[in-house]
Structure formats: structure tokens, C-alpha cells
Amino acid sequence: MNNPFKNIGPGTLIAAAFIGPGTVTTCTLAGVQYGFTLLWAMVLSIVATIVLQEMAARLGIVYGEGLAETVKKQIKSSFIRAIAIILILSAILVGNAAYEAGNISGGVLGLQTIFSESTIAIGSFQLSPLSILVGIIAFVLLFIGNYKLIERFLVGLVLLMSVSFIITAIGTQPNMVSVLKGIFTPVIPKEGILTIIALVGTTVVPYNLFLHATLVKEKWKGESISANLKAARKDLYVSIILGGLVSMAIIISAAAIESQQVANASDLALSLAPLYGSFATYFLSLGLFAAGITSAITAPLAAAYVARGCFGWKKDLKSIKFRAVWIVVLLLGVVLSSVGVNPIEIIQFAQIANGLLLPIIAGFLLWVVNKKEVLGRYKNSVTQNIFGILILITACILGARTLLKVFGYI
Template sequence: MIGMDLREVSAPIVVKTQRRRNLLTFLMVLGPGLIVMEADNDAGAVSTYTQAGAQYGTHLLWVLVLLLPITYFIQEMVARLGIVTGQGHAAMIYRRFGRWWGNFSLVDLQIANFLTLVTEFAAISLAMSHLGVSPFIAVPTSALALVSLVLTGSYLRWERIVIGLCLLDIAWFAMAAICGPNWGEAVHRALIPNLPKGGLSAGLVYLIIALVGTTIAPWQLFFQQSCVADKRLRFADLKWARLDTFIGAVFTILVAGAMMLVGDAAFRGHIKFDNPAQMAIDLLPMAGPFVKNALLLMMVNAAVLGTTTISLSSAWAYGEVKQWPHSLHKSVREAPGFYLVYAFCVFAAAGLVLIPNAPLQQIIVSVQVLAGLMLPSAIIFLQLMLNDRELLGDQYVNTRWNNIVNWCIITVLFALSLILAAQVLLPTFVPSL
């Protein structure tokens, strides 16, 4: 409910028509779905999508379109489970599968999240240094701002600010338009699966797997379920939560497509780059200063969005398992452990980036492997819980159609995760590039 103050929202609102009631209820529910989807376009995603555009032009846009229903199906299940149980994902794994699986999920999540946070701060450091700001100023300042963001003791305040940051990603559409892609060709390639010249090479397979891994991340499952529980969404809100998730999925895929189109400008200009910040500089003569500056700022925005959501997924999961108070409604005094975990994640990751010669490349590789390890296991637990009639009752369990789609998705994700891990860990035997 952007634009309303907290007192207005806390009081019941009287409306006269059904349409206004629906609109208002939807606006009140809107948030977790949009945020979880858009925050997934984090610094790593900016790098992967622009790289895909720079290497293969618009040839891989169809992969994004294919990922739209997949990401929606997975997150819809998460939202449903969150609304029906009122509990986070980590808490439910502990409760229904026991200590061993609970600890495995929690430890894996915390390590993968922490390493991802390091890459987010590395992106902030890189982008801000290209804008003329020293990393020793940019990184601590952003870490402090990110911790302050959650310390207000108000879920709504946090949600409004983060939705605002999500909407800033509209700038990607302007950047893509300025880069002047061939729109007809882009739409055609988005709708009809096609391969670039050279066919299905090892490098292309690696990039497609990286696109899937970037678009569907393990922390998203934990984040959205905890967020839905913290927002106290009601059974009647389920249809609006589904719409929120669907809008989030569409917006995210469109933004990801815009990132690929910006990368496509580098492809057309035969520009080679190591990271998106370098690409922004190299695109200056071709696309002008707006694209350069906006790209660097959007990199920072992506990293900020990623950091706040990933740190929150860690703090919520830890709080749920330890049975500490864990809510953004609570003040620091009421939930010290929850805020401490969040602040520790942010400051430790920021501190690591500032260490000279920190092994960032090894960290990026570890993130890919851990995400590969984590995603199939987290999705298996999700699928099993969504078939748990004892827990959810007949009304909220998966339908047969849900299960057919989900098992197909799970099978593909298992296979892709194994291939990705093999390419990263055993490059001699399974070449990637």
C-alpha cells in the first residue's frame, strides 16, 4: 500500500464496490511475490544475463520465456505453503523431516547465502569504483544502509522501500530501448526456441544452465515462505498472493530480457568484457552516458535488493529453527538474535570484500556449486510438503496436474544441477567453455 501511512493501513477501510475491495485487498497483499522475484535479478543475474546477450545476442531469450512458468509454479507452491502453515520453510523442514534434514538445509542455506552476499558486495564495490567512489566508502556505507533498512521495527516500511527499489528496475527497459535492438528479431527469438551458429556447444549448455540457476535460486523458497508468514497473509489472500507472484515473475523475466538486450548491444558492437561494469564503460561510445551511468547504478540496485532479501532469508530461517522471535514487526530489543544474524551476514560479507586479494573467483564457483546442491533438495522437500494431506488437508495439497508439472521441473533441475556441478568441479572431464 504505497502512499498510505501506517495508521491509515492499520484502520479498516470501507469501500462501496466489489471491484474496489478486490483492488485494495490485492494492493495490501502485493509484496512478497514481487520482491522475491525481482530480488532474484541480483548482481549475479545482471552478470549472467548480460553475458548471455553479449555472447549469443538475442538467441537465448526463449530460455527466459520458458523459465517464466517454471519460476511461477515453484514460488506459487511456496506462497501456498506459507499461507496455510503460517510458518517458514526451514521451520517446516525441521518439523516434518526431522533434525538431520533440518540442519542440512539450514547450514547449506546459510553458507550459500553468505557466499552470494559476498558477490553482491563485490558488485557494489566494482560498480561504485567505476562511478568514482572508493570501495572503502561505498561498501561500508551500503552495508550500514542495508542494516538500517530493517531496523525500523516495521515490516510495511521495509516492504515499501524494497518495492520502490524493485520498480527502479524499469530503468533496464529504457537502457534496452536506447541500445536499439532489432525488436522484431528479439520477439521472434523469444517465442520460438532457436540456437546460435555453432549449435549446442559445451559453452552454450553451460550458459543455459547458468541462466536456469540464476533465475531459480534456493534462497527464494525460504524467503517467500517466511515473508508470507511474517506478513500474516490469510487463507482468503491466496488468490491475491498467486497474482502477486505471477506479476513478479512476469516483471522479473521482462527485466532479465532487457538485461540480455543490453548485452546484445555489446554482441553487435563486438565488445568483449569481464563484468557488467566493464561493459558499461565499453558501451559509452555506442549507447551514451545515460546507459553507462544507469547500468552501473542498476548493478548497485540489484546487489542491494539481493542483499536485503538474502540476508533476511538467512535471519528468518535461523530464527525459526532456533525458535527465537523472528519478525520485522519486532524491535531490536524484542528480536535481538534475528537482527544480529541479519547484521552479521551483511557486515561480514562487506568486510570480506574489502580484504585485498580476497579469493572472489573461488567464492563465485562455490556459490554455483552450493546453489546446485541446495536447489534440488529444497524443491524435493517443498514438493513432499505440498503433497502432505495430513498437514495441508485436501483443499491445499497439490493437484495431480501440479504434481506432473513439478516432477518434470524437479527432474530437469536435478539433471542441470549435476551437469553444472560436474562442469565447475571436474572441468577436465566435462568441459564448459
């Protein structure tokens, strides 16, 4: 009998990475502020994610190298190559370290809704045991260095997260006519453009392009390229669409709240309790915990893969250099989260990195997947290029708007 889960993995990890606390919070605010109106923006974000991630997966399977390794090989000028490597490394490593604090804090928020909050005083610092707990779980899984174990753990958490948020959304008994109208009728509410930018920015994640290209070649070895590509695409489509449904479920759940005093999913869980019972609180809290811990694992892992590709380290998850990268990223996240540092400035810096990085990385990706010497007959078709260029232009506009927002010009 065929195992239906045999070809599930890399795509689910990508979904696990983009549905982090940032996505949960953004979707929550979109639902609270605009109801079902911005569901169409999430649909477009999912389409863009599928288009770019398919290119990354195709690169990994056909060429057998990650995105960082391919870019390094294809840039002939040593000076331009050095600039590209520095740009990729600085943006990915610093950006992921900044977001890691948010990932861990998100996992903690989920736990705090169920368990009472407590801190440990060490001198003038107040340490959060829950932050340390989330960090330890991520550390143990990454240190074991077994890809299949990491994959299975994250697949399980994604399923938990999906069930939690979708059940919560169904429990709010949304008006399906209004939901469908929100999905199929693009409307930009007054002052809603920044929320739309945020929805796209938290779904189309730059480091996922590096992560996916590497993971598919870890997952599918041997067999024919066509068979592996077919399996990778099926995994991608199912996983990212499921991720999109989860994001939409969060928007739908938040739309049930009348009050505007909701800043994150933890507030949403508490606000839903009087209307729909304590089950809503528990399901949302589990979903937020799963979202936080999955992203807390994938962000350091992606950073380590990028560093490995840029420096040409040996392909071993247990190598000292590989471990050193993800340990630094994870440790920074745990420290910033556990000592209660206000992450606003850190997240603003990460937004700058993300705003600059996405157009550049999407540009690199489009460039290499159009090279015949890289992909041969599997290079981009005209249709794929049209979608890719539209996404690249959109990424440039969104990146510019994000930077203007961060610097206070809009």
C-alpha cells in the same frame, strides 16, 4: 478507493532477491556471447520460478508456517530431521554468506561507474568506502526490523531497477523479429549449455522458497484463505514476470555490443556509452546498484528466517538471535567485498551449495505441498505435480552439471 499497491510486496521481494549482480552478469554474458538466442531459456526459468514460488506461497498462507518449520514438523524420525536441519542450515547460511560478497560488490560496481573509485588504506588492507556504504544501508534497514519499511524500500528499488534496465534495452533499438525468435524458438548454441544452466541457476533461487513462505504470512493475516491466496498469486505473477522482463532487457541490451570484452554489467554500461550516449551508462549503473543492494538485504534476511524456522525462535525481527544471523552474513559480505578479496573461490563454493541445495529444497517443497494434513484441499493438483516433477528433474541435471563444471570435469 482501493490502493493498487496494497497487495504488492512479497513477490517483489522475491524478484529483488533473484535479480542480483549474479543474474545481471549472467544475462550480460548471455547477450554478448549469443545475442537474442537464449531469451527462451530466461522465459523457461521464469515459468519454473513461478511454479515453485506459488507452492511456497500457498504453504505459508494455508498452513501458516515457513518451509523450514513445516519440514521439521513433518519429518517424524528425529535422526532424519536432524540431518535435514543441518543440511538446510549449512547450505543456506554458508551459501548466502558467500553470495553476499557478490551482492555488495555488484552494488559497488554500479556506483563506481558513476563515481570515481577510491580506497582507504588500513595497514596492508585496502578498504572500499562504497562497499561499507552499501553494507551500512542494508544494516540500517534490517536493524530497524520493520517489515513494511523493508518491503517499501525494496519495492522502490525494484521499480528503479526495472525502469533502468528496460529503458536501456529500448534505447538500443533491438530488432523485434530477432527478439521474438529468441523468445519462442529454443536453440542451444555450441558451448551454450553452461550459459543456459547459469541463467536457470541465477533465477530459480533456493533461499527464495524459504523467504516467500515466511513473507506471505507476515503480509496477509486474517481474511479468508482463498482471498489471501488470490492476492498472493496476483502479487507473485506480476512481480516475477516483471523480474523476467528485467532479465530479458539486460540480455537485449548486451546483445547490442559487438565486442566480446565485456565481463559484467559495469563493462556493459561503459561499452554502451559511445553507441547510445551517457544516459545508457547512468541507467545501467543505477540498475546494477539497485540489483546489488536489494539482494544484499534479502540474502541475510532469508538466512535469518531459515535459522528461526529451524531452531524455533520467537517470531520477532528484532530478537537478538534473529539479528545475530543476518549481521554475521552481512558482515562477512562487507568484509570480503571491501578488502578486495577475489570472490571466485567463494562463488565457486556457493555454486556447489546451490547445485546441491536446489534439488533437495525443491524435493522437500514438493513433498510437503502434496500432504493433505498440511494443505488439505489446497494441496498440489496433478498438473502442478507434473510441472513440479519436471522442474525437480531439471534441477537435478543442472545441479550435477554445475558441480562438474566447478570441479573442472566439463
